Amino acid sequence: PALDGWLQTQGGAKDLDSLLKARYPTAHATCQQPYHGHPVRVLEAQSEGVSFTSLEHAVEADALVVLRPKLSLVEKATALVRAFHYAGRPYDFNFDFATDAELVCTELVYKAYEPASAFTGLKLPLVEVLGRKTLPANEIVRHFDSTFGTPAQQFEFVLFLDGDERTRKATDAPLAAFRESWKRPKWHVVSQTLPKLK
Numbered sequence: 001p002a003l004d005g006w007l008q009t010q011g012g013a014k015d016l017d018s019l020l021k022a023r024y025p026t027a028h029a030t031c032q033q034p035y036h037g038h039p040v041r042v043l044e045a046q047s048e049g050v051s052f053t054s055l056e057h058a059v060e061a062d063a064l065v066v067l068r069p070k071l072s073l074v075e076k077a078t079a080l081v082r083a084f085h086y087a088g089r090p091y092d093f094n095f096d097f098a099t100d101a102e103l104v105c106t107e108l109v110y111k112a113y114e115p116a117s118a119f120t121g122l123k124l125p126l127v128e129v130l131g132r133k134t135l136p137a138n139e140i141v142r143h144f145d146s147t148f149g150t151p152a153q154q155f156e157f158v159l160f161l162d163g164d165e166r167t168r169k170a171t172d173a174p175l176a177a178f179r180e181s182w183k184r185p186k187w188h189v190v191s192q193t194l195p196k197l198k
Helices: 002-009 016-023 025-031 073-085 105-112 137-147 175-181 188-193
Strands: 040-046 049-054 063-069 127-129 132-134 155-164 169-172
Touching: 002 016, 002 073, 016 025, 016 073, 025 040, 025 049, 040 105, 063 073, 063 137, 073 105, 105 137, 137 175, 155 175
Parallel strands: none
Antiparallel strands: 040 049, 063 155, 127 132, 155 169
């Protein structure tokens, strides 16, 4: 019911898909096309820009975590509409969060969920890197760990698949392993392939 009421305030769309189609017709048409033979399920900023991709493509990584924002359905829908606004923009190789003409991966999440009037959103802490405010993915993990179990916790933990470079497999890892993962050394994945010293 709350989502229906919100849709009425957004021009009376019958559902979220209709709203996205009406507001962002080009992006909506793009997200209906398969991505390398798979259905589109993800909007992400990658080197090709802010693009619609498949889940199969998005999970090709050393590790994968699924976190669910502790927000209402209306706020999640609002964030999705905001994310569609950035579809097609180029990738930000300067990692500059001060502008949104180009976006880096975490910047898309940051901008989509940025708190505003009548929008709680997510309060994700920016850190300074080489003189610029930015949000490394590891900082999101650090923030999750430091706020876990407190009223400031903004995400629910869903899944952590931790990759092992030696076996080239990912295994289901517990919450505790995810919470510790931000402390890993920078070259963690590379070090997995090096021979052990005796």
